[in-house]
Amino acid sequence: MNKRLRENISSEYFTAANKLKSKKARRKIVAYVESYDDVLFWRTLLDNYEDDTRYFEVMLPSHNTLERGKRSVLMNLIYTKVGEDMIACVDADYDYLMQGATETSKSIVSNPYVFHTYAYSIENLQCYAPSLHNVCVMVTLNDHAVFDFKEFMRQYSEAIFPLFVWSIWHYRRSIYGQFTIKDFNKVVEVGGFNINNPDAAISNLRNKVWKKANWLCKKHPDAKESYLALKRELISLGVTPDTTYLYIQGHHLFDKVVMPIMTKVCGMLIREREAEIRRQAVHSTQMRNELSCYSHSVQDIEQMLKKNVGYVFSLPFGKMKEDMERFLSKNEESGQPKPDEAAKEA
Numbered sequence: 001m002n003k004r005l006r007e008n009i010s011s012e013y014f015t016a017a018n019k020l021k022s023k024k025a026r027r028k029i030v031a032y033v034e035s036y037d038d039v040l041f042w043r044t045l046l047d048n049y050e051d052d053t054r055y056f057e058v059m060l061p062s063h064n065t066l067e068r069g070k071r072s073v074l075m076n077l078i079y080t081k082v083g084e085d086m087i088a089c090v091d092a093d094y095d096y097l098m099q100g101a102t103e104t105s106k107s108i109v110s111n112p113y114v115f116h117t118y119a120y121s122i123e124n125l126q127c128y129a130p131s132l133h134n135v136c137v138m139v140t141l142n143d144h145a146v147f148d149f150k151e152f153m154r155q156y157s158e159a160i161f162p163l164f165v166w167s168i169w170h171y172r173r174s175i176y177g178q179f180t181i182k183d184f185n186k187v188v189e190v191g192g193f194n195i196n197n198p199d200a201a202i203s204n205l206r207n208k209v210w211k212k213a214n215w216l217c218k219k220h221p222d223a224k225e226s227y228l229a230l231k232r233e234l235i236s237l238g239v240t241p242d243t244t245y246l247y248i249q250g251h252h253l254f255d256k257v258v259m260p261i262m263t264k265v266c267g268m269l270i271r272e273r274e275a276e277i278r279r280q281a282v283h284s285t286q287m288r289n290e291l292s293c294y295s296h297s298v299q300d301i302e303q304m305l306k307k308n309v310g311y312v313f314s315l316p317f318g319k320m321k322e323d324m325e326r327f328l329s330k331n332e333e334s335g336q337p338k339p340d341e342a343a344k345e346a
Contacts, residue, residue: 131310
C-alpha cells in the first residue's frame with residue numbers, strides 16, 4: 001500500500017475492501033487505539049465478538065510517524081474517517097464525565113464509532129480492586145490474602161469522592177486552571193503507607209481532602225446547588241463513592257497509589273514464601289536450590305499489573321460490551337449479513 005493511500009484511509013476504504021472479498025470471507029473491522037499498551041486491552045474486548053462472519057484488527061493510529069495518543073486518534077479519525085468498518089478506541093479521560101461540555105467530549109459520548117473506557121483510562125481498569133489479589137498471586141505464587149485491596153480501595157474512593165466532584169465541577173466550567181488534575185493528584189496521594197496500619201493512611205487522606213474541599217467551598221460560596229446536582233449526576237453515570245478510583249487520572253492511580261501498595265504486599269508475600277522454604281528445607285543445598293527456583297519464578301509487579309484482565313467483571317467494561325453489541329447490531333441492520341445468513345450463503 002503506497003504512502004499517500006495510507007494517509008487517506010477511511011472507513012469507506014475498508015468497506016470497499018470488504019465488498020471485494022468473496023461471500024465466504026470474513027469481514028474485517030479495523031480498530032485504531034492510542035498506543036502499544038492499548039492493543040492487548042482492546043483485543044480483550046473485541047475478541048468476544050469475532051465469529052465466522054467478522055474479525056477485528058487492532059492497529060495504532062499513525063502509519064507514517066511514531067505519533068501516539070488520543071489526540072492523534074481523534075484528529076485523524078473521529079471527525080471524518082470512522083464508520084462501520086473502522087472504529088476508534090480511546091481512553092475516556094474526563095471526556096465521558098464532561099458529557100459533551102467540550103468538542104472532544106461530544107465526539108466521545110455521541111459518535112457511535114468511537115469506543116471509550118468509561119473509566120479514566122486502561123490503567124484504572126488494570127487496577128480494578130477485586131482483581132488485585134490475583135495479580136499478587138501471579139507475581140509471588142503465594143495465595144495468602146494478607147491485604148484487603150477491595151476494602152482499602154473502597155475507603156480510598158469514599159475519602160476522595162467529595163474532592164473529585166470539585167475537580168469535575170471546575171472542568172465542566174472551563175475554570176480548571178483554578179483546580180487542575182495535578183492539584184487534585186497532590187491531595188489524593190496515599191503518602192507513607194504502612195501495610196500493617198492502612199487506616200492511618202485513609203485517615204490522613206480524609207483530613208487532606210476535607211481541608212482542600214473546605215477551601216474550595218469558601219472560594220465558591222454560591223456553588224452548593226450546582227455541586228450537589230453534579231454529585232447526583234456523577235453517581236448516575238457510575239461514579240459512586242465506592243468506585244471513584246476508577247475515574248481519577250490513570251497514571252497517577254497506577255504509579256502513586258496501587259504500585260506502592262502492591263510492592264509492599266508482594267514483598268511481604270515473597271518473604272513469607274522464602275521463610276517457608278527455609279523452614280521446610282532438609283539441608284542447605286536443597287534450601288539454596290528451592291530459593292533459586294522460587295526467585296526465578298517471581299514476576300515483575302508492573303508487568304503483571306499491565307497484563308491483568310480481571311477488569312472484565314467491572315461495570316465500565318460491561319458498558320463497553322454493551323456499546324460494542326449495539327454497534328454490531330446496527331451494522332447488521334444496515335445490510336451486513338448476520339451469522340446465520342452468512343452461513344447459508346457459504
